[in-house]
Amino acid sequence: MPDAAAVLDATGVAKRFGAVVALKNASLQVAAGQVVALMGANGAGKSTFVKILTGVLKPDAGHVKIKGRDSTVASPAGARKWGLVPVYQEPSLIPDLSVADNLRLADTAIEPFRHWVAELGLPGLAPDAMIRSLPLASLRIVDLARALALEPAVLLLDELTAALPTDLVDRVLKVVRAQADGGRSVIYVSHRFNEIAAICDRATVLRDGLTVGDVKIEPGIEERIVEMMLGGAVAAAVSAERPVKPIPSETPRLRVRSLKTGTRLTDVSFDLHQGEVLGVVALEGQGQDELFDTLAGNRKPSAGTVQVDGAPKTFAHPADAIAAGLTLVPGDRAHALLMSRSVRENIAVPLLARVRNWGAIRMRDEAAKVDKAIDTLQIDTRALGEVRRLSGGNQQKVTIARWIAKGVQTLLLFDPTRGIDIRTKRQIYALVRDLADQGAAVLFYTSELAEIRLACDRAVVIFNGRVVDVIDARDADEATLMRAAYGLTEKAPA
Amino acid sequence: MTLTDTPSSLSRFGRLMVDRPLLPLIGLLVLLIAVLAILNPGVLSMFWAGNTLKIAIPLAMLAACQTLTMLTGGIDLSVGTVATISAYLTATLAPLIGVPPAIAIALASAVVIGLVNGFGIAVCRVHPLIMTLGTALIATGFLLVYQRYVIATGVQIPDFLLWLGTGRSFGLPNSLALFIPFAVLIIWAQRRSGFGRLLYAIGANEAAARLSGVRVWQVHLTLYTLSGVIAGVTGLLYLGQIKTASLSLALPLDLPSVAAAVIGGTSIFGGRGGYGGTIVGALILTVLTTMLTLMQIPEGGRRILFGLIILSVTALFIRLTERN
């Protein structure tokens, strides 16, 4: 429904990368005062579309009208002149500069930036902090605040909330909605239906590079959108709920006692049993990053003990943790992927890490393992040559595939479904359950609270660096988890 | 949406360089040879081809050190020094203690320099550029001390090195007997061995390699030791080729060895490239040198031109291949 008042009106946009057709015929309209969701499965072409609209990529075909006039957006600077301001899926800040320097580089005024940072829930952010030292969630907030400070006519947000914990998501949603209510326009890319329902007016759905629908957001529209996204092959309704297993009483796979790392993780204790998926719930910066880093051998704890199958362990290097069967899927895929290498090489690294595997690679064996992992996770095989060319969701899948190929005992998953579409999310829950049923133990941090019920047996809630609650997955509705995450139900577990 | 500028043919060439680096490189080599043939009709012959190969091989071997270290984002600027030391020790010790012990000592010193490089880079985390330049300086100092206190009774170049360095069979240089297995081994290792893959992994993202359980220091230590060994062996071959022992024998190959790897498509930032391209890069540089020689420019002018060409070709290739 291209209404007359469309601020941005793109039609017939096409783009291919070599043999990969990313966009065939995509269109999108957004009017003043609207938030339009841009939806589609992993690899559907959303990010490519956003990059074309903002002048980073050049389309092979297509027309763009801005405020009714035929327009040329040939560069990011050009886009900015038209008032089109993006926040891309990957943080676009220079790691070795401070926040203030990054702003200066992008010619952004600091005062409005400060205002927005505070508004978005990070008033304490120091402008002279190095980008490198900030956690991913803060980077996303910096990215957004920087965009808002430019007073965009059209704000384009590509999976901004994927890496944010719930409290920050709420702030972001409020701010984004307020932008639209103030007469501006927003294009909002997300895989999360609850966010779409909360702030969007319409949704444009892409499938395989084609715009297949443009619908008004109203109650009950979700299944229709899923249907459009996946093309008829309607996935089973979201009912991954399962009976919760009783926890076996033998020695736990992983026993953590009074673990302390850095300043944030002060005192965490829990047991993780074989066959169990243990959720971890926490607001931003409550020590969860440190917990996962420590268990993966990437950081040394200052106090506390870790036991694996009853034997005390200290990890001086990730290789030690891996030798003890603990493998990490880190939250930030930039820390996990070899962007310039192939999918196969990315998946195979852990198989070659030890000196005794430095010799001849058994190529057949490797190919079989890699193919199985690609298959299990349904990785888009159109751009296997370089991981950087995969869509964000497919990159995320590669980080998990690596450990499937290696075989897992204890899997530490830090927000593994970040940026992954709804079909694959369900597959990942099923995969995690399967792994657990086959005897693995899984620690599962998620920023999407609904996932606790879908994938976990129990959840520990961390607040202020300590475990404040342990909740059975059956009782883990979002309200309960939220209350616990804010430290409101503290009942110091024994 | 209208396009302001279509992708330039230059950037398309850059894309090709990244995807299939060997094709345009070989094209460039053929082009250079054609230019050479036009400038000097009659120069092309079997003898010329053999000679070009002979000159290119030591360069290509030292460039292997650069390729392997550059894959991890490093570099080895001590290779010229190591090759020189290995050649000098062999030539001066052989008359005193016999050929096999002389070569053993020569290669042992190459291993030691490599180990020191590796230790500094892997354990002390010194930047490879600084570390290898530093060890090269120190090693040169030791060589001067050695030259002063060990009175050489003369210089002897082992016969088999002469055979390898200058001999020909069926018109082709004998050094191919060393180089072909060497090149096959390196190319195999970079693609099909765990060690080779880890070089790429570390260059592409060291933190990720670490999280996957790779002890990066082990790789660095092995890598720089290996690089030392390759440089040491190259020194022996070079000795047979030049037939004299000098205190600066292989030093002029330092910069060209880096250039050959860069022209061959290996990224100085790590994670991309391979030895196949480097070999062609070494051939390109050698043909360029021949061209300058045939143009009968005085030595000074020739060096200036060669330096300028290496710098500009390298800069161009970096620009083409490192754009994103």
Ligand SMILES: Nc1ncnc2c1ncn2[C@@H]1O[C@H](COP(=O)(O)OP(=O)(O)OP(=O)(O)O)[C@@H](O)[C@H]1O
């Ligand atoms: N530079 C590139 N070179 C080759 N292929 C590319 C490149 N960029 C994107 N692609 C391909 O284009 C397709 C669309 O990718 P895009 O990133 O737009 O997907 P997306 O809808 O944003 O997915 P996600 O939800 O996973 O982020 C994918 O198949 C991807 O592999």
Ligand SMILES: [Mg+2]
């Ligand atoms: Mg995307």
